[in-house]
Amino acid sequence: MALHCLFMILFLLGFAESQPSFTHPFNHTDIQAVIGDMRAKSYYGFAILLQMLNGTSQPNRELTFLMPDDRELSASSIPVDEIEEFLLTHAIPMPLYFNDLSHFPTGTLVPSGIGSRMIRIHNRGRGDFFVNNAQIVSANVCLSSVIKCHGIDAIIEYDN
Template identity: 55%
Template sequence: MGITRIVVLLYLLSSLCQAATLTSSSHSSNPNRTDLEAAIEDMRAKSFYGFAILLQMLNATTQLALRDITFFIPRDAQLSNISIAVGRLEAFVFSHFIAMPLQFSDLIRFPTGSMVPSGVHNRMIRVHNHGRAHFLVNNAEVTVPNVCATHTVKCHGVNRVIDYGHANLAS
């Protein structure tokens, strides 16, 4: 009877350890999943499918590590109104981010007129800060703040494709 108890106890202990391992791995982030992949999932969850697809296409064709950034992501309706040449995909996506991971509460601290470098060399994003209800980056108003908020990638939905004036980065 003593050996049976030990076997049962070892079985229960083994089962308990396996359950604890499975629980902890399901609650922790997948170590193979990047912050960018998590951000893409967040975009999809909030119906920003078009930009999520563009990021997946870019991620599949480049070895770029998109981290420590804030994306300004247009809605699908705005993306459907433009055409993006395959060779311009990177420039288009890069024109919609800044190289700082900022929550909306951080963004609204920028005073109106602040110039922040975009992900495209020599392209600046001008901040127009009229409070939480009316915050613009160039011509695009932030309408859905904090779409994604991983550690290194933040995203905010905007009501249009960011315009840089005469230089069109889409075509």
Template identity: 50%
Template sequence: MQAAVGDMRAQSFYGFAVILQMYLNSNSSTQHQIFNEEESLTFFMPVDRELSKFTLSPEHLEDFLLSHSMTMTLQFSDLIHFPTGTIVPSGLHDRLIKIQNHGKSNFYVNDAQVITPNVCINSMMIKCHGIDSVIKYENDDYPNNRRIDRAPAAAGTVRAPPKT
């Protein structure tokens, strides 16, 4: 995880790196162990200017991180094969990410455009991509006060379409 955090900082995604480090250093992290070195994850990281507009309390760090992740490792070269309209689970069981694929320079996860692909290059199990805004979900009341469980393991079976 530290290699991924280093990559985030190297590409100026300081806000997301701070949120991730705060979570990793919290009691929640040691209790839930949702982010460990064996876990396959892809993060979608909002740019700092957009992240700074978002209010996030410490008790919602985990939900925020999970709502900006998928429980599979995907380089941008994998993501670009998902056709427009593909729906994939986020790290939260009740949050789905809809893909809008109009080419490498016009690729969206929900309403957020991927603007810096392949940020995390030094971790085998964690990949991350910079996005231009915080991901919004339909009927979004985020953050909310209820505990949201992690997406079921079966959600990780979604695979990128084969390369042609």
């Protein structure tokens, strides 16, 4: 089991290092499908942030977004020139359903969309699953695209 986890972590790290962050263009249909899924589950703030990048940059690969709810987003200040970085720090560089995430044991580190920032998994089951400080409260929000997303209850914090 430990060897399997080690190989998965190495694969994810290699994948994160080999992929650029956001570039243009990306399949516009996928982005619109993801934004529609986010809106349908009341993640309007995250959908707006993703739309703000429309025309300037777009995700060029399959991702898993970890979306804080609107209350959390409205309580934070995200400078316009840091929206892309914010979205990437709330992303994993491969599409993962919650069932995929649930296979990671507690303590597993997975890369965020920013290669130098790692997300620590705290897995105590579906109702008690954390990524760093944020609990996944709404699994599998985005299902209409290759991009996946899950709702979280806080903005993800990273150790400096």
